[in-house]
Amino acid sequence: MKVLAAKLRKEMVRAVHQLAQSGLSRSSDGNVSVRLSESRILITPSGAYKAWLEPHQIVEIDMEGNLCSPYSSRKPSSEYFMHLTVYRHRPDVRAVIHAHPPHAVALTLIGQPFPTEIVPEGVAALGEVPTIPYARPGTAQMGERLEPYLRDYDVLLLDHHGSLTLGKTLEEALVKLERLEAVAQLWMLAKGAGEIIPLPEAERQHLMRSSLSR
Ligand SMILES: [Zn+2]
8 A cells, every 4th residue: 555655646746737837827837636535635734735745744534624644734735625525426537626727717707618628639539528616625515516427427526716627637637638738729829710610410420429439
């Protein structure tokens, strides 16, 4: 278990640095977790500056949110409720990334549903992305708001707040997050230049079918 935990801590730091470098989560925003075992989660600490995060700062918690790293001076991210809600409802998920991707979050500020239909990778790889009604970050209410969506979605937007991407690996969750932000950014760019022409309906249907059969 110790070897696995050390490996996962390193992967988490890599993912967090990637979030910071690509501007998907700035300052101390966002948090990353992985499932260590059936009853234990590794999660980034509260208030840490993401660009400088180190493996030993990551904390271990149980499924109730109790700290399991006896020598840790850090507390788990204040948004751990959200992560635990995901792991409780989705046994297949082993990694969760909560980020603040600026273009994707900006869509929620203007009440724009996520425009998955504008490019093939949106339709085939992301699919529908719901926007979860606002709840104050770090509260149990955030977890409650998420629950009804968790069965059907791996990529979610949190109104006036951020994103949540789920994966079997950290890499998978990161790939989904970067794609989410890329599609949102493209939509903004095109919207500023003129009227957006969506992909033809027949092509969208084809892409959806091929993504389901993969
Ligand atoms: Zn947040």
